[in-house]
Amino acid sequence: MRHLSYLGLLAGCLLGTAPLELLLRTRVYARWRRLLVALLPGLVLGIAWDLYAISRHQWSFDRRYLVGLSIAGLPIEEALFFVVIPLCAVLTLEAVRRCRPSWPIDTEGDSERASQERQRRGAQRARSRTGSTEGDSERASQERQRRGAQRARSRTGSTEGDSEQG
């Protein structure tokens, strides 16, 4: 059982964060392609660093706590570490954002959420067009203005370099 210590700890991290995806609907595993892109740099750099540190004897592992599988001298647990921990980090960030939607991150460019918003807006407009008194459409245009201002705010509040990148 001792051989499973490190691996079990990593499994515990995955199990512990799973409710974030299932209950809070962070949709991190669901956006797996974006997740792979996000995890790859940390995995490559982490493994390179780890191999360097092992070769320089900066740290070492007690084999009694490892399953015994290794890739190029790197225990499999260490390679998995650079997948599991960054994955937990992304889940945590998305969970915080679910709980605090008003806290902006970057340009809020989730295409799916944006298209849902677009649909919602379209439906609203259709409603106000078909059945409505003047007051309704006036209210709708106020609402539109408000949203436009909000959008502008969130745009300017985001990274300064956005506009330069075009």
Add this chain to the structure above:
Amino acid sequence: MTYTELVVGAVLAALALDVLLLRTALVRRRAFWVSYAILAGFQLLVNGTLTGLRVVRYDPDAIIGLRVAFAPVEDLGFGFALILLTLSCWVRAGRRQAGGSDDRREPTSARGKRP
């Protein structure tokens, strides 16, 4: 290079990536720092277990010797760099995906004409 030197370099590199290269500026976002605080707490737990059980052992010459919850203080910098790198890439990848189909750059007048 010692672990200490590498960690200082990694933290600076991660900050440069976030602020200058990918321009995600997560270090200016409350959501990032709250996430990091949660993650740092769990890191002390997981890392403390690994170093407390001596699953991982460190060469005393490679670290400055200050320890937090059994683990070398350098591990905190290592964790910070790894988390910032990953989250910056995650946010940036989301922006790029959105760039093609998102209405972010669309002129306002075109919105209503969409099916």
